Amino acid sequence: MLMMNQVGFLKGKQQRVIATTASPVHIHQQKDKAMLKTLVPEGPVYDATSATSIYSVELGLDPGQYTITQNKQAYEITVSANPFEAVTQALLRAFYYLRCGETLPKAAAGLYHHGPCHTAKAIVYDNPTEMVDVSGGWHDAGDYGKYVVAAGKAIADLLLTFDDFSDRYRNQSGTTGLPYLLEEVKVELDFLLKCQRADGAVYHKVTTEQFPPFDRHPEADTMRLVLSPVSDTATASFAATLADAARVFKPYLADYSDRLLEAAIKAFDRLEQGGLAPFVNPPSISTGEYGDPSCLDETYWASATLYRTTGDSRYLTVFKTLYAKLADPLHLGWVDMSGYGSISYLKNPKADRNEPIYQDILTRLSATVDQRLEVIKASGFKLAMRREDFIWGSNMEVANQAIQFILAYQCFGDARYEQAALDHFDYLLGKNILGKSYVTGFGANSVLFPHYRPQMHLGVNEPVPGFVSGGPNKNLEDPYAQEQIKMAAPQACFVDHFESFATNEITIYWNAPVVYLASYFTEAFAEE
Structure with missing residues (x-):
């Protein structure tokens, strides 16, 4: 083989x-x-x-x-x-198929066309007499929930993509006159704006109380929508996301940019007032919790993006204070978003390159990627992934490691880092023990049956092209994987089946970092 x-x-x-x-x-x-x-x-x-x-x-x-x-x-x-041009386009285009609350016509969506879904107002969990319009945005994953912290990770990667490859994406117009990537991001930003409470705090998620059946079509999912309580992590993630978006959208939609920044500052101010708690699912709600015991990393990220966008030293002071409290300032997962704060600071032209904190981030980045190179030396697949890294959504960790390698290459110019990133990209597209391309529609042996309700409803083996599957999960956290996989090595703990949501689901924040990777390997060598 x-x-x-x-x-x-x-x-x-x-x-x-x-x-x-x-x-x-x-x-x-x-x-x-x-x-x-x-x-x-x-x-x-x-x-x-x-x-x-x-x-x-x-x-x-x-x-x-x-x-x-x-x-x-x-x-x-x-x-x-x-x-990689075609796969790069498909990875970004996949977000279109996740749009909620609008018609996806057959001419644009093919098999996956549908009318408006989830347009009813949601009740506020702790105030059931209040109804809020939170329509729009993207379905988060294989289900139809919408989660603020998950959106933050996805948008962070897409805005980083636009920043680093702006020559490419500025020239790809959407239907509204915006660059297509920003047009797609705006779909989710419009939803996020609806999630902010009058006092600045942000609701954690909007879902039905339980997950809908696996084969339910978007339009048929008419169970009651519930806005779960506000949380500190959702409020901080919202502030960071909208502040960064305000900077990127400013040349295109100045009034919209101002609105985003106003909402971001309002959320940050509310966060600083205190009294917001980490999120825990209320007793009657069993959809994805996206719980996080600490908002330190999200607040650090928010202070970095607010400083980059406004230049206000107030946010720089907060950034420096929180940096000293971080165990690791380079994480890129939705549980720990500190790496996006560090990236924002490193790429901020206002940042003082001679500042000790700037140099310390670089030192820690260098140490992190060099440690990963040592892991790669012992890996037959040239991966920095260890056995314990193959957990739910392991392909996100593969992509995140690759982004760290690219950042290190941009900062230090060491070709080993770029090659390591390419090896990780190769893994996602088939250079793995299963010989499986984890991007639907690309590769001779690509994923055919992702955990994605619209496809389960249709019962077809023609997935939306460009979805990234979650990948091997040594913990086998769904009944189908437990039944099918026996005594497998971590990298082989995957099954291409609709019912294996713990190995084969899709989600916005697994696609987004791979959009960045594909864009890099499409654009970095375009003129060579």
Whole structure:
């Protein structure tokens, strides 16, 4: 068996293929079937995350289309200067299919067309006589809930994508005149604005009280919507997200930008007044909790984005105070968003490069990625993932690690960091022990049955293209995975089935970091 990036290889970059045997690998030109060369795999190397001894082959091919064979198994591959354009577009386009409260016409959404859904007002949990319009936004995942902290992670990655690859995305217009990426982000921002209470605090989520059945169509999900209580993490995440968005939207929609910033400041002010608590699901609600015992990281992030957007030293003071309290300022997951605060500060032209805090962030970034390089040395798949990292949503951790490597490459210029990021991207697109591309619609062996209710309703094997599956989860936290997977290594704890929500669900904050990765490897080499 050969395992590789099934979408393609970049011209001039490493073209690593993983094999489970030492049998020769033969390469033919596709156009005339001519034999080009035969390669002998190197190894074996024991890979702990897959509990397998594996071999590797470096192809070293010029641009073109090839067939590679081993033991009579054939694989078609492409080498080009831009093999990832289509997958980059699809990863971003996937957010469109998650839009809530509006018609997705058949001409645009194909099989997944539907009318407006979840348009009824939601009752406020702790004040059931109050009804609030929280329509719009994106469905968070395979269910139809909408969660503020999850939105924060997704928008943070998309705005970072727009910042770092603005030449690409400024020139891709949507239907409203905005750049398409910002048009899609605005869908979620409009929803978030509706989640802010009059005093500035922000409701944690809007969902039904229980998850709808797996096969329920969006329009048919008419159970009562409930706004769960406000929380400190939702309020801080809201402040950070809207402050950053206000900066990015300013050249395009100045009045809208002002509205976002006003709401962000109002949330931050409310947060500083105190009295907001971490979120815990109320007794009658069993949908995703997104609980977080500390809002330190979200407040740190909010102070960084407010300082970057406004230049107000008040926020810089808060940022410095909170930095001293962080155990690790580089996390990029929804539970710990501190890394986005650090990125915002590093990329802020107002920041003093000679300030000790600036240099300390760089020092800690360098130490983190160098430690990850040591893990990679022992990995047959060239991953920084350890056995314990293969948990629910492990593909987000793969993508987050890759973003850290890219940030380190941008800061220090060490080519090892960029290559590490590419190896992680390759993993998501098929260079893994299962030979599975975790991006729907891309690769010869891509995910077909993600945990996504509209597809379960249709019962088809044609998923929305561009969704990122959650990936291997050693804890097997759903009944189907527990039944199907026995004694598997962490990297193999995955099953491509509708019912495996703990390994094969999709969500906005797993797609968003992969949008960033794909954009990087599409744009960084565009002129080479």
